[in-house]
Amino acid sequence: MFDLSTVKGIIFDYGGTIDSNGAHWAEVLWDAYQDVNVPVTKEAFREAYVYGERYLATHPDVQPDHNFYDLLKIKTDLQIGYLKEQKMLDDNDKTAGYSLVISKQCYNFAKEIISKEKVILKALRDRYPMVLVSNFYGNVQAVLGDFGLLEFFDDIIESAVVGVRKPDPAIFGLGVDKLNLPASSIVVIGDSHAKDIVPASKNGCQTIWLKGPGWGDDDENATADIVITDFMELKDIFQLN
Structure with a gap:
């Protein structure tokens, strides 16, 4: 169960979460x-x-x-x-x-969506350490730099670099290690139930599922600690000004 009072750090997915507001x-x-x-x-x-x-x-x-x-x-x-x-x-x-x-x-x-989300990311970054965990192609640093997103993350765990891919829970374990916090005090925010929410839960993290137009690969009964349909809902969840 999500408990804001216990959250000390955040792990974000990138593709499908930050760059498309939950849409596959x-x-x-x-x-x-x-x-x-x-x-x-x-x-x-x-x-x-x-x-x-x-x-x-x-x-x-x-x-x-x-x-x-x-x-x-x-x-x-x-x-x-x-x-x-x-x-x-x-x-x-x-x-x-x-x-x-x-x-x-x-x-x-993607550029338009990200430009709207930056106010949320900045507010979260001002309050919490944040790590990005993503299945990507070895160029996520260049992608984030081009969109002006690097400043929001303390570290980046990219599958092509670390040799571990979601849904392997180990890649989220690396994110937990980078934050150096108890997993129970970390919330993982991602768009894929199978690749983000399930492996994050296996690590003991709290979860927020940004559920958008998927590709039919998530169970209809799938859920998370919190389910949202718009990235901007994070403002209310985290009680940001």
Whole structure:
């Protein structure tokens, strides 16, 4: 059970939590595909999205200095390329520009959301030590720096760097160690029940689940100490001015 009076530190997830207000990035990208009128089904897009994620898990295309726009461009290039190779999308001058437009739209989407959240992050940072724990591609420092977020975190635990990925509870254990606090006095805030809330709970942390448009991978009965649907609800939860 969440008890504000006992909270001494915070662990934040990044992707899907801070950069999209709880929306799974597959859903954000799909919205952009629809806005740009890419003529593919959602099923085809999902297949291309999974292909891209699996490819990046084994190929070092993402470099440490790549910001979020660079990452989005790499991802959408892989997706569009896959859709063309599988004959799900025509290869012509029009489709050649899809990746650029989608990447820009999604980058601006994240930038706008983050700009609104900074007042909350600053207020929390003024009160608590904070660590970020994220499954990422080795470039989260560059991403955070580009968005002006580095100042809010005392340390960053990135899966590609430490060699442990969510939902392994050990990656949250590293976050607990960095805070050097009892796990029961730490609250973990994340958008994925399976990858954030469950492993955080196994470490004995309190949990806040930012539940947004997911990808159908969370149990319908899943819950946390607190469930919110908007990042800005943290203002009331933590009684911030």
